[in-house]
Amino acid sequence: MSSLTLERGLYDLKAAIDAPIASFFSSCVHCGLCAEACLFYVETGDPKYTPIRKLEPLRRVWEQEYTLFGKLKKLVGLSKAVTDDELEEWKELLYASCTMCGRCSQVCPVGNDIAYMVKKAREGMVSSGHAPAPLVGAATRAVKIGSPMGVKWPAVQNQIKHVEADTGLKIPVDVQGAEYMPLLSSMEIINFPEYLGALAKIFKQAGITWTLASKAFEATNAGHQIGSSDIERELVVRVVDEAERLGVKFVIGPECGHAFNAIRWDGPELIGRPYKFRVLHIIELLDQLRAEGRLKVDSKVTERLTFHDPCNMARKSGIVNEQRNLLGMVATNFVDMPDNGIHNWCCGGGGGANSMEEYEHLRLKAFGRKRWQLESVEPELLVTACANCRLTIEEGLEHYKMEIPIAGLTEMIAEHLKEDESAA
């Protein structure tokens, strides 16, 4: 990483611009409505957080490189070049105050996919050396160690031992020809170890063959978060290689939004070919199993509960009804928050924002949206399906002294599974 320069950054910004981006910039009328969709603007009232403004460096590169008028202006010295100082200033705007949640993309009257552009703009931030240090650290660990949080296989093995002791079930590892290969996220391994046990119980009941891959257990993709397609590709390839070597039919994305987005949508584009397997989010799989009658519960949650739709799952992948179907099966008192589903407000910690400690105050301020949503329905339990959302929301709830327990949907279902049911 010694050659991070402004030139490389500008080159990558230029390379990132495609027909959609050119049409988006051409269509922007500066109406400012994207700000009204952004939790960082809505909660702080600071206009600098207006989503389209976060793309000002990318916009100028587009204007100067790809428009006739911009090229003329550049020729006669009327345009302002993008500088290192500017990119440094934009670090806060492109990372700390943007989770790429895509709510602005949904609101823009001319249809600009602003989140798509932010992801592309981050490419230039990485290669010009202006990506945030915590994300650079995570990406470096991911490439060198295999996990952004430094989790190595022995740590997972250790957890497997615990889960096997607790559940009495065998956790299959590196099984050739298994049907399903679930991925885990570092955050689940460290903070929410219940997930692995939940998978074991559910898969046992559903009677499906599955395996963890010791060389590709990690779903977290630090390359996706930081915005480096090279790193994102390298991390995707690890999963693809193992999944294709083991010959699995399905790779299962974990309860981690961006990890699913990276393997489901970005991966094939990055490696330039379709996979030899399909990718499903764990919630998509669980809903399929439910629909096929292979998932049965013998008790239900009776507390008043609500569901936080992770952006990458709902708004970016169209997974909205699946979690509601599952909640219908396992809960008796489910109530939706205002602005739910694809209109949900982000937790405020996605897209790597969560790892930037110095902006914790901003994150907590932006959490005001979630607070408002929660106060509108006053749930006794909050369910979600993203470890990162869960952690961010836990921090927010603690800060605002709101006592609402949070559960992951997968483990909630596992807890209520009919005990004696076994198709195996």
Place this chain on the structure above:
Amino acid sequence: MDFLLWVRGPAFNVAVAIFVIGVVARLLEILLLGRAPSHSEPKGSQVGPGIAEIFKRSVPLPDIVKRGAVTLVGGYIFHIGLFITIFLFVPHIEFINSVFGVRWPGLPNPVVDAVTVVTMVALVVLLVHRIRQPVKRMLSTSEDYLTWLVTFLPILTGWLAYHRIVNPYPLVLGLHILSVELLMVVLPFTKLMHTFTVFISRWYNGAIYGRRGVQS
């Protein structure tokens, strides 16, 4: 009279040429950039949702209606007003018929007159809002004020000509046509280009999310 002949003749031809060549060049500039092929397994189609989004984007989300009321209501009024004053005013239809040989029914002049006034009021409100609302003020550059002006002038001069407020009439009619020519020359090189590119950007948005199976 010389002025009117000039704006109707050479000036008009030049403006139309710049407008047409400019718009085509800008559209090519965008579309020729292309797009990387997609290899991920699609969850939905691109075409249907892409086309649908072109229309659906005109309907705002409920919480945005509350937060962006001035922009939305003002924007709606002046866009519809522009459409009515440009395409449903009988003398405009006559002019279009004389060039392209197609015609359609117009609205009574007093109706168009009222719409014109409402449109101008909406544009003035939006200008004040642009200057006063912090987000819009921050986003605005000289281009935003220039485009406001070149949009407003044809409506104002047209209204003045219709009411014979400025004399002599050929002068104000000439000014009206000149202001339209100014608009045509400015359009391809400014954000006014969204008149055409909005169909492309909405299409891409609908196609991107449609492919991912997102039901908007």
